[in-house]
Amino acid sequence: MSESIKALTMPKWGLSMKEGKVASWLMQEGTSISPGNEVLEVETEKISSAVESSEGGVLRRIVAQEGETLPVGALLGVIAGANDTSEAIDAFVAEFQKNYVPPADDDHDSGPKTQVIEVKGRAIRYLRQGDGGTPLILIHGFGGDLNNWLFNQESLAAKRTVISFDLPGHGQSSKQVGNANFGELTQVVYDVMDALSVPKAHLAGHSMGGAIAIDMALAHPGRVASLTLIAPAGLGPEINGGYIDGFIEATGRRDIKPHLEQLFANAELVSRQMINDILAYKRLDGVDAALRALRDKIFPGGKQATVLREKLGSLSMPIQVIWGEGDAIVPAKQAQGLPASVKVHVLKGAGHMPQMEAAAEVNKLIEAQLG
Amino acid sequence: MARKITYQQAINEALSQEMSRDPRVIIMGEDVAGGAGTDGEDEAWGGVLGVTKGLYKKFGDRVMDTPITESAFIGAAVGAATAGLRPVAELMFIDFMGVCLDQIFNQAAKFRYMFGGKAETPVVIRTMYGAGFRAAAQHSQCLYPVFTHIPGLKVVMPATPYDAKGLLIQAIRDNDPVIFCEHKVLYTLEGDVPEEPYTIPFGEASVVREGKDVTIVTLGRMVHMATEAADNLAKQGIKCEVIDLRTTSPMDEDTILESVENTGRLVVVDEAHPRCNIATDVSALVADKAFDSLKAPIKMVTGPHVPVPFSDVLEDLYIPNAAKIEAAVRLVMGKKN
Structure with a gap:
C-alpha cells in the first residue's frame, strides 16, 4: 500500500464530541490540497466548523456524503498522490473500514482528560495536551472556559505541550475570585505555571485573558516567551458593556441568546447546546457573584478599567495581536496604532471569537509565531 | 467537576449539600434515617430504597424518622415550614397522597393566598411515582396530574441525574410548597452531574x-x-x-x-x-x-x-x-x- 495515501477522518473537537455531521464539502474530488486547507464543514451538537487537512496531496476520494452523521475518527475522505491508482485507494478504504472501531458511547478513557490541581486553596481545572518544547498556555476570557480552545488546542499540541485551564470563577475551577482584579488573575497564571512545573511559556490570551497575558508579561517577563493576544482586553477603554451586563443578568435561554450572538460574526454558530452549557455554568453556586465581582473591578461602568497599551512597547518578547474585523465586544480599531514591534492581524469574517470562527487562520498565526 | 453518578445519588447529594449550606433544612419521613436509635445507626438504610442513606450519620437528628402516619408528618412538615424551617418530607409512594392530601392542597397550597401574601411555606415533599417496579396498583401510580391541578403547588418531574440535583436544590431554596416526583425506575440511571451545588429554574423545559x-x-x-x-x-x-x-x-x-x-x-x-x-x-x-x-x-x-x-x-x-x-x-x- 502506498505511503502517500492518507485518511481524512472525523475530528474530535473538545472533550465531549462523539460524532459530527458532514454539512458540506468545500473541495471536490481531484482538488490539490496543502496542509491546513479547509476541506469540509462539519456540524456538531455544539458548533460547526471547517475540517482542515493535516496532509498535502490530492483529494482523491470523498467517502462521507453530505448530511451523513459519523462518529469521531470515521473515514471522511482519502488524500493521496495524483499517481496512486484508484485500485490502491479502493483497497485503502476497504482496509480502513475493516479496522475502524467507533468509540464506545461511554468510553471515558478515550482522548485527553482534564485534571484538577489545587493552587493556593483553589481547585483549578486544566487540560494538558502534546509534549515537548516551550509550552503554550491558553487563557480564556470573561465567562469562558478551556473549551473555548476546542478548535485550537489539539492542533497546536502536535508540536509542543499546550495547557488550557479554567480561570477562577469559570468553568469547573473554584468560584472564589478573591480581589477579582488583574493582579489576582495574573497571580493565578503564575501559580498554575509553578504548580505544573512550567518555568517559561508562550501565552495566548483571549479577550479578558489577553489582558491577563499582557499583565503576566509585564509582571514576570522572564517567564513569558511570547504573547498572542486574541481580541484582547487591555488595549483601550471601550468594551461592549451591554454584552457583559446582559451575559450576567440573563437567566434563561431566550434572554441570553441575543447576547451570545454578539460574540460571533455568524450568529448561527450559537447552538442550543452552547446556550445550555453556558446556562449550566451560570447556574453553579458562586458563579453569579464571581462574574459580578470581575465586572465591577475589570469592566466597571461599561469601560475597561485597565489600559496596558502604552506598556506593550516595553516588552521584548514577540507579540502578535489577532482581531476579528467584526468584533462587537472589543472594537477591532484598538488594534491600530500599536508599537511597530507588535504584529497585527485583523481577520475578515470573524467576530469576537476568531479562535473558533477562523480557527485555521488563528492556529497558523500562532504556529508561525512559536516556530 | 462533573462526573457520572446515579439519579439516586444526585438526589442524595442535593439534600446533603443543602443541609450543609442551610441549617434550616431538615428531612422527615418513614425510615428516612432507618435504624435510628438502634445499634445499626451506621448501616441506617436511608429510606425504602436507600435514597437518604448516609444523611442521618452526617446530620443526626435533622434527619427524622416518623411514625407511619402521613397525615401527621406531612402536616408537621407544612407547619414547620410556616414557622421558619425548610423541611424536605418524604411521602414514600405518591400513591399514599390520599391520607395526607388535605395538609397539602387545602393548607400548604393556600397559605400564601389566604394570608395576603404574608405567609411562606417552603416545604418540599419528595415522592416516588410510576410503574415498572412490579409493585402493583397501589404503588405504581403517577398521580402528579392531581398536584399539577392545584394552584399554589409547584410540581417537579426530573428525568435525569443532572436535572434531579439542580431541581431539588431549587425546590429547597424555593419559598413555596414543591412536590418533587421521583420515578423509581430512574434511580439507577447514570449521568454527568457537577459536584458543586447548582440550580435549575422552574418553568424551563x-x-x-x-x-x-x-x-x-x-x-x-x-x-x-x-x-x-x-x-x-x-x-x-x-x-x-x-x-x-x-x-x-x-x-x-x-x-x-x-x-x-x-x-x-x-x-x-x-x-x-x-x-x-x-x-x-x-x-x-x-x-x-x-x-x-x-x-x-x-x-x-x-x-x-x-x-x-x-x-x-x-x-x-x-x-x-x-x-x-x-x-x-x-x-x-x-x-x-
Missing part, C-alpha cells in the same frame, strides 16, 4: 432532541422512551423535537408553542392515566394557542384508563414505550405504519 417534523412533549421517565423513539425515527428520516417539561407547574408554555409552530405536529407522551393528565393539558394548550400551526391532529400516548396491573406481562403492556411513540409519530406524519 429542556429540549433534548431538536427536529423539524414532529414535536414530542413528555416528562419524567417517558423522556427516555421518547428519545429512544426519536433516535429510531431519525434513521427513517423523521426528525422529532423532544421536549422534557421538567416541571408541570409552572409549565414552560413558550417552548411547547414555539416548537409546535415550527413542526406543525404534536405527540404528547405521559405515563399517567389518560383522563385529565399532562398529555390532555398540553394538547389543550396547543389546540387553544397554536391551532393554526397544526398540520395534523394531536396524538397522545399514555397508559390505558385502568389501575396499573400486577401481572408482569400486563404491566409491560400498560406502560407507554418507544414502539408506541414511534407509531403515534408516524400517524401524525400521515404514514400508515
Whole structure:
C-alpha cells in the first residue's frame, strides 16, 4: 500500500464530541490540497466548523456524503498522490473500514482528560495536551472556559505541550475570585505555571485573558516567551458593556441568546447546546457573584478599567495581536496604532471569537509565531 | 467537576449539600434515617430504597424518622415550614397522597393566598411515582396530574441525574410548597452531574432532541422512551423535537408553542392515566394557542384508563414505550405504519 495515501477522518473537537455531521464539502474530488486547507464543514451538537487537512496531496476520494452523521475518527475522505491508482485507494478504504472501531458511547478513557490541581486553596481545572518544547498556555476570557480552545488546542499540541485551564470563577475551577482584579488573575497564571512545573511559556490570551497575558508579561517577563493576544482586553477603554451586563443578568435561554450572538460574526454558530452549557455554568453556586465581582473591578461602568497599551512597547518578547474585523465586544480599531514591534492581524469574517470562527487562520498565526 | 453518578445519588447529594449550606433544612419521613436509635445507626438504610442513606450519620437528628402516619408528618412538615424551617418530607409512594392530601392542597397550597401574601411555606415533599417496579396498583401510580391541578403547588418531574440535583436544590431554596416526583425506575440511571451545588429554574423545559417534523412533549421517565423513539425515527428520516417539561407547574408554555409552530405536529407522551393528565393539558394548550400551526391532529400516548396491573406481562403492556411513540409519530406524519 502506498505511503502517500492518507485518511481524512472525523475530528474530535473538545472533550465531549462523539460524532459530527458532514454539512458540506468545500473541495471536490481531484482538488490539490496543502496542509491546513479547509476541506469540509462539519456540524456538531455544539458548533460547526471547517475540517482542515493535516496532509498535502490530492483529494482523491470523498467517502462521507453530505448530511451523513459519523462518529469521531470515521473515514471522511482519502488524500493521496495524483499517481496512486484508484485500485490502491479502493483497497485503502476497504482496509480502513475493516479496522475502524467507533468509540464506545461511554468510553471515558478515550482522548485527553482534564485534571484538577489545587493552587493556593483553589481547585483549578486544566487540560494538558502534546509534549515537548516551550509550552503554550491558553487563557480564556470573561465567562469562558478551556473549551473555548476546542478548535485550537489539539492542533497546536502536535508540536509542543499546550495547557488550557479554567480561570477562577469559570468553568469547573473554584468560584472564589478573591480581589477579582488583574493582579489576582495574573497571580493565578503564575501559580498554575509553578504548580505544573512550567518555568517559561508562550501565552495566548483571549479577550479578558489577553489582558491577563499582557499583565503576566509585564509582571514576570522572564517567564513569558511570547504573547498572542486574541481580541484582547487591555488595549483601550471601550468594551461592549451591554454584552457583559446582559451575559450576567440573563437567566434563561431566550434572554441570553441575543447576547451570545454578539460574540460571533455568524450568529448561527450559537447552538442550543452552547446556550445550555453556558446556562449550566451560570447556574453553579458562586458563579453569579464571581462574574459580578470581575465586572465591577475589570469592566466597571461599561469601560475597561485597565489600559496596558502604552506598556506593550516595553516588552521584548514577540507579540502578535489577532482581531476579528467584526468584533462587537472589543472594537477591532484598538488594534491600530500599536508599537511597530507588535504584529497585527485583523481577520475578515470573524467576530469576537476568531479562535473558533477562523480557527485555521488563528492556529497558523500562532504556529508561525512559536516556530 | 462533573462526573457520572446515579439519579439516586444526585438526589442524595442535593439534600446533603443543602443541609450543609442551610441549617434550616431538615428531612422527615418513614425510615428516612432507618435504624435510628438502634445499634445499626451506621448501616441506617436511608429510606425504602436507600435514597437518604448516609444523611442521618452526617446530620443526626435533622434527619427524622416518623411514625407511619402521613397525615401527621406531612402536616408537621407544612407547619414547620410556616414557622421558619425548610423541611424536605418524604411521602414514600405518591400513591399514599390520599391520607395526607388535605395538609397539602387545602393548607400548604393556600397559605400564601389566604394570608395576603404574608405567609411562606417552603416545604418540599419528595415522592416516588410510576410503574415498572412490579409493585402493583397501589404503588405504581403517577398521580402528579392531581398536584399539577392545584394552584399554589409547584410540581417537579426530573428525568435525569443532572436535572434531579439542580431541581431539588431549587425546590429547597424555593419559598413555596414543591412536590418533587421521583420515578423509581430512574434511580439507577447514570449521568454527568457537577459536584458543586447548582440550580435549575422552574418553568424551563429542556429540549433534548431538536427536529423539524414532529414535536414530542413528555416528562419524567417517558423522556427516555421518547428519545429512544426519536433516535429510531431519525434513521427513517423523521426528525422529532423532544421536549422534557421538567416541571408541570409552572409549565414552560413558550417552548411547547414555539416548537409546535415550527413542526406543525404534536405527540404528547405521559405515563399517567389518560383522563385529565399532562398529555390532555398540553394538547389543550396547543389546540387553544397554536391551532393554526397544526398540520395534523394531536396524538397522545399514555397508559390505558385502568389501575396499573400486577401481572408482569400486563404491566409491560400498560406502560407507554418507544414502539408506541414511534407509531403515534408516524400517524401524525400521515404514514400508515
